[in-house]
Amino acid sequence: METAVTFARLVMLTLVPYVLAGQGTMLAGRAGVFNVAQEGIMLVGASVGFLGAYLSGGNLLQGMLLAMAVGGLFGLALAYFTTTLKMDQFVTGLALFFIGMALSTLLYRLAIGVTLTPPLIPTLRELPLPGLSRIPLLGVVLFRQNALVYGAVLLSLALYLFLYSSGSGMALRAVGENPMAADSLGVNVNLTRYLTTVTGAMLMGLAGAYLPMVYTATFTEGMVRGRGWLSIALTFFGGWSPHLIFLGALFFAAVEVLAFRVQVTGVGIPYQLILMLPYLATMAVMMPTFRRLQVPAFLGKNYDRERRALL
Amino acid sequence: MRAHRSPLAVVGGVVPYVVSVGVAFAAAGIFLAVMGFDVPRAYGTILLTSFRTANGFVQTLLKFVPLLLLAMAFTVPLAAWKFNIGGEGQLIAGAIGAAAVGIALAALPRAALLPALLLAGVVGGALWAGVPAWLLYRFGINEILTTVLMNFVSFSLLDYVTTEVWPDPAAGHPTSVSIGAGGHLPLLVSSPPLHAGLLLALGVAAATYVYVNHTAAGYELRAVGANPRAALLHGIAVRRLFLLSLVLGGALAGLAGAVEVAGVHHRLIEGLQSNYLLLSILIGLIAKGNVLAVPFVAFAIAVLDVGARAMQRTMLIPGEVVFVVEGLILVFVLLSDVVRRR
Numbered sequence: 001m002e003t004a005v006t007f008a009r010l011v012m013l014t015l016v017p018y019v020l021a022g023q024g025t026m027l028a029g030r031a032g033v034f035n036v037a038q039e040g041i042m043l044v045g046a047s048v049g050f051l052g053a054y055l056s057g058g059n060l061l062q063g064m065l066l067a068m069a070v071g072g073l074f075g076l077a078l079a080y081f082t083t084t085l086k087m088d089q090f091v092t093g094l095a096l097f098f099i100g101m102a103l104s105t106l107l108y109r110l111a112i113g114v115t116l117t118p119p120l121i122p123t124l125r126e127l128p129l130p131g132l133s134r135i136p137l138l139g140v141v142l143f144r145q146n147a148l149v150y151g152a153v154l155l156s157l158a159l160y161l162f163l164y165s166s167g168s169g170m171a172l173r174a175v176g177e178n179p180m181a182a183d184s185l186g187v188n189v190n191l192t193r194y195l196t197t198v199t200g201a202m203l204m205g206l207a208g209a210y211l212p213m214v215y216t217a218t219f220t221e222g223m224v225r226g227r228g229w230l231s232i233a234l235t236f237f238g239g240w241s242p243h244l245i246f247l248g249a250l251f252f253a254a255v256e257v258l259a260f261r262v263q264v265t266g267v268g269i270p271y272q273l274i275l276m277l278p279y280l281a282t283m284a285v286m287m288p289t290f291r292r293l294q295v296p297a298f299l300g301k302n303y304d305r306e307r308r309a310l311l
Numbered sequence: 312m313r314a315h316r317s318p319l320a321v322v323g324g325v326v327p328y329v330v331s332v333g334v335a336f337a338a339a340g341i342f343l344a345v346m347g348f349d350v351p352r353a354y355g356t357i358l359l360t361s362f363r364t365a366n367g368f369v370q371t372l373l374k375f376v377p378l379l380l381l382a383m384a385f386t387v388p389l390a391a392w393k394f395n396i397g398g399e400g401q402l403i404a405g406a407i408g409a410a411a412v413g414i415a416l417a418a419l420p421r422a423a424l425l426p427a428l429l430l431a432g433v434v435g436g437a438l439w440a441g442v443p444a445w446l447l448y449r450f451g452i453n454e455i456l457t458t459v460l461m462n463f464v465s466f467s468l469l470d471y472v473t474t475e476v477w478p479d480p481a482a483g484h485p486t487s488v489s490i491g492a493g494g495h496l497p498l499l500v501s502s503p504p505l506h507a508g509l510l511l512a513l514g515v516a517a518a519t520y521v522y523v524n525h526t527a528a529g530y531e532l533r534a535v536g537a538n539p540r541a542a543l544l545h546g547i548a549v550r551r552l553f554l555l556s557l558v559l560g561g562a563l564a565g566l567a568g569a570v571e572v573a574g575v576h577h578r579l580i581e582g583l584q585s586n587y588l589l590l591s592i593l594i595g596l597i598a599k600g601n602v603l604a605v606p607f608v609a610f611a612i613a614v615l616d617v618g619a620r621a622m623q624r625t626m627l628i629p630g631e632v633v634f635v636v637e638g639l640i641l642v643f644v645l646l647s648d649v650v651r652r653r
Contacts, residue, residue: 036455085649090394090455091596095641098593102634109629110346229459236453272471279460283446290452 007261008141011253012149013214017042017207018249019152021231023159024203026240028075030163031189031196032176033082034300036093039228040100041074041201042208047104049209050219051111053121060124064209071205074100075198083193086302101222108219118218124148124210148210155203159242172196176296179303189303204228226279233282239294255281327647328597335639339632348628356625357618357633367617369503373575375613376512377402380567381591382598382605383519384436384560388454389600390523391556392536397443397458398564399588400465401436405565407472408435409572410579413490414477424493429511429569436565437558439465444557448550454557462588473579487579496574506574513606515566520602532556590616593637597644612637 021038028035035041045067053063074096081092112119124146132143163169174182175192183189207227212219234252238245255278263271340350361371381398388395395401409432416424443457473485496506523529535542535552543549571583594612598604619633 081645085646087645087649091645094394094396094592094596095638095645098589098641099635099638101589102631102638106629106631106635109631226460226463229456232453233456233460236456270471270475272467272475275467276464279463283442283452283457283460286452286457287446287450290450 005137005140007257009145010257011250012141012145014253014256015249016148016152016214017210017227018231018234018252019156019246020148020203020207020210021228022234022238022245022249023155023242024200024207025231025235026200026238026242026245027159027203028078028193028197028200029235029240029296029299030172030176031193032179032296032298032301032303033079033193033197034089034093035075035078035197035200035204036090036232037074037078037096037100037201037228038204038231039224039226040097040104041071041204042100042211042224042228043104043222044074044100044107045071045205045208046211046223047108047208047219049205050121050212051107053213054119055111058122060122060213063121063213064206067205067209068202069205071208072198072202074205075201076194078201079194079197082302083190083197086304089300089302104219105221108221118220120217121212123217124213146214148206148214153246156242156246163242173296176298179298183303183305189305204231207231230278230282233286236293236295237286237289240296240299241294251285252278252282327644327650331640331643331647334643335636338639339636342635343628343632349626353622353626353628353632356622357615360618360621361614366503367621369500369505371610371613371617372505372509374616375610376508376574377567377571377585377587378590378594378613379512379516379606379609380563380570381587382594382609383516383602384562384564384567385591385595386598386600386602386605387519387523387532387563388553388556388560389595390529390532390536390602391552392539393447393553393556394455395440395458395557395560395564396455396588396592397440397461398560398567398591399584400458400462401439401561401564402568402571402584402587403465403469404439404561405432405436405568406572406579406583407469407568408432408565409494409569410472410477410487410490413494413572414488417491417494419491419493421493421495424491425496425573428490428494428573429566432565432569432572433562434565436568437562439565440557440561444554444561447557448554454553458557469579469581469583473581477579479578485581489578490572494573495577496570506570508570508574511570512567515563516602516606519563523602589634590637593641597641599644599648 021042025035025038048070049063049067052066053060056062078092078096081087082089126144127147129143133139135143163173171182171187172192174185175187175189179189208224211223216223230252234248235245238248259274259277262269262274336354340354343353344350360367362368381402384398384401385395409428412428412431413424416427439461440458442461443454446452446457447454470485473487477487479486479488496508499505499507499509523532531542531547532552535547535549539549572579576583590612594605594608598608615633615637619630622628623630
């Protein structure tokens, strides 16, 4: 029982970057912008999030806000290049991925340099919810977590309500399904794409900042380790829906925690094979499901208002 | 692509590059100057290191070889508008395949061992790319995702092979035992050592160019990339071509891995993929998928990379500055297309 509770607790803790990056991908995708720069944006988020916290003497909130702001700038660039300039979404996304990756290390090197011992920041504190955290078992798993765990759950819930029971949520879905129809109904396609892409990228920046603030207390090169790419996979088999993405993130987090635990305890299987597990599991799950997934019809395509055409 | 280009059109194609490079360097230069670095000296080091000494030039060529092959591995599928982000994993798979042959058959004479080793690299890379290619063919799974996921699998595989299967206990870093001497690529120049992989890579790049731009099969590839629906209606087996383009890309990346093993390391070393993948994507995108432009861009990027390392050593300016310059060049090159379209 003890190990099951610990496991569940760790899964909730590990869930956060997947949920944030996955929902961010979903949000932009619902408006038709397919962001493939997650990995780069998360890396920048991890780097500036760490630096913001470190240089302010351990103020994690400042780090998070900085990570979101820089992430938002990447989103703005993606939106401008694709929505306004009609550049190819994949090509632009890959370019931003490259720049994010480069910038993350560069900023860290410029601010910190090469040190023998890594500079450390405090990690995110537990924030037990009064009353609720006393519930046996469940309280430990759900209500004795850091603020971003609660944030990730609430965000998913809010996005679900927004998408499926609000007028603007429906307008947003229409933009990704049929921008021409949405446009003729008076929905501002470009503005919707800007807003969702920027917000989505802010979430990705925050997802990156979570890593040094919870896992390592420091920044290391390439520390996102594919979580950005996995969040794309997550979004696909979460059917571009907030609630299913949340469930998918539970699966990703569980696999990651499992891989980590087996690696530490060792059960006779070489740890390298365990480390392959999250990536192999992702591909295995996609095999039977991918064709049946609901994808926004105009995902990855740009819309030209003057010509009422897709590019 | 276009067979008959007027000289004026070629010049017109080069101008945006020159402007992009200039603007990118200027932007990064202002940034560095604000940070208090000696910009002229830094840029002098970046741009001239490769040409000042024979050693620097050979360094650049040694970097150019894997970059060229990996950039081709990205560009060939790009002709069919498929994105191969898995070059790193395919390079590692090729390196492992080559090393497996080089270690297991170490006693063979060079005439047999070297070709077998290179072939094993090609096959390893093709098989590694074959997984995402098959997933795309059979289940329609987006290749951007699966090629990149295979990279992460390959890192663990390389670690496993170098620490558990053929470990070299004398090395501090995860490293395999050496391959047989018959598996070493011959040297073109002995001091500083430059292996014959350069000629091999150039030959393969030329063959790839002919395949993509001057054969019927290559024409189909580009037709699919330009408009898959139209290609399908014209009776081209689109899905099979997607599969083929990715596997071909994997074969090229696998060859790069084999050349690194046979020409440079003579063994497997964790991290032998370096940051070639990122750079190769950059090259492919800057070249805008034009196979003929890839070698030139790859050479320029190799020059920048070697120069950046020298700058980091001598001036303590982080070499990543060059990545940012390259990223800016890419953005400006892409933007120049938009400007011309208007």
